[in-house]
Amino acid sequence: MVVKTPQALREALTDKGRVGFVPTMGYLHEGHGALIRRARSECDTVVVSVFVNPKQFGVNEDLSRYPRDLQRDLTVAGAAGAALLFHPDVDTMYPPGYATTVAVGGASEPLEGSARPGHFAGVATVVLKLLNIVRPERAYFGEKDWQQLAVVRQMVRDLNVPVEIVGVPTVREVSGLALSSRNSYLTPEQRERAAVLSRALRAVQAAAEAGERDAARLRQAGLAVLQTEPEVQLDYLAIVDRDLRERERVELDPLARVLIAARMFGVRLIDNLPLFEPLPSGLDEAEALSGTGGL
Ligand code: PAF
Numbered sequence: 001m002v003v004k005t006p007q008a009l010r011e012a013l014t015d016k017g018r019v020g021f022v023p024t025m026g027y028l029h030e031g032h033g034a035l036i037r038r039a040r041s042e043c044d045t046v047v048v049s050v051f052v053n054p055k056q057f058g059v060n061e062d063l064s065r066y067p068r069d070l071q072r073d074l075t076v077a078g079a080a081g082a083a084l085l086f087h088p089d090v091d092t093m094y095p096p097g098y099a100t101t102v103a104v105g106g107a108s109e110p111l112e113g114s115a116r117p118g119h120f121a122g123v124a125t126v127v128l129k130l131l132n133i134v135r136p137e138r139a140y141f142g143e144k145d146w147q148q149l150a151v152v153r154q155m156v157r158d159l160n161v162p163v164e165i166v167g168v169p170t171v172r173e174v175s176g177l178a179l180s181s182r183n184s185y186l187t188p189e190q191r192e193r194a195a196v197l198s199r200a201l202r203a204v205q206a207a208a209e210a211g212e213r214d215a216a217r218l219r220q221a222g223l224a225v226l227q228t229e230p231e232v233q234l235d236y237l238a239i240v241d242r243d244l245r246e247r248e249r250v251e252l253d254p255l256a257r258v259l260i261a262a263r264m265f266g267v268r269l270i271d272n273l274p275l276f277e278p279l280p281s282g283l284d285e286a287e288a289l290s291g292t293g294g295l
């Protein structure tokens with residue numbers, strides 16, 4: 001069922017038990033399917049929002065051509081177990097006179113924050129509005145947008161938003177390319193070639209797991225792979241700690257990460273991997289996340 005207004009959504013959620021929420025910008029793929037299935041396995045009712053949020057796009061970005069297909073979204077969301085699709089108009093979310101922006105510090109500053117000024121303020125603003133409208137017990141975000149996940153966790157922590165944020169591992173094509181709605185801009189051959197980004201991340205991860213702790217040398221392992229593909233216009237390849245800070249040496253930490261952003265064939269793609277996988281035995285994700293300042 002599609003609902004278009006906050007009021008209709010609140011009515012539809014009456015007596016529906018524990019609500020799980022998957023915010024999206026639509027054009028759903030298997031990555032969203034994994035989020036919805038995880039939500040369905042943990043909650044009574046799953047709400048998926050489909051809203052292409054203008055506030056998180058820069059002036060020269062792809063807002064007008066961002067892929068949209070509500071019928072397909074309904075099919076994918078329903079098959080994965082969603083009960084409701086919340087699909088508000090822009091005017092419903094930002095009516096005339098709307099004047100509030102949520103600015104998250106810390107996690108939103110480096111990397112994507114400096115490459116895309118205003119992006120995370122747009123994300124935080126819409127996510128907080130959606131959380132206030134849906135009022136879920138849990139909200140599910142893909143780890144593919146690792147920094148976004150960190151920004152949302154920071155906002156929820158700082159503003160005492162009563163929701164549990166759940167990060168769900170990235171779903172990949174067989175080639176290794178991380179699923180993304182923006183992959184639809186690429187031809188099948190270009191998608192194969194774009195898998196070089198995940199191979200570079202794997203090379204960094206393999207070097208870390210082999211014992212390398214020097215961030216410059218880890219980075220070099222990834223750059224060597226990227227140099228095999230002339231289409232890569234690298235924005236950043238960053239080795240970061242749990243607070244998204246670049247350090248000269250890395251620690252054996254399940255939340256240490258390697259993140260990449262690059263333009264290929266005119267499309268900006270991002271991806272990331274943990275430096276160390278799987279988690280060291282005896283340290284589960286909940287324990288890792290309970291430390292101060294981490295994701
Ligand atoms: O990850 C996305 O699809 C978007 O940034 C989100 C979280 C739905 C906010 O518009």
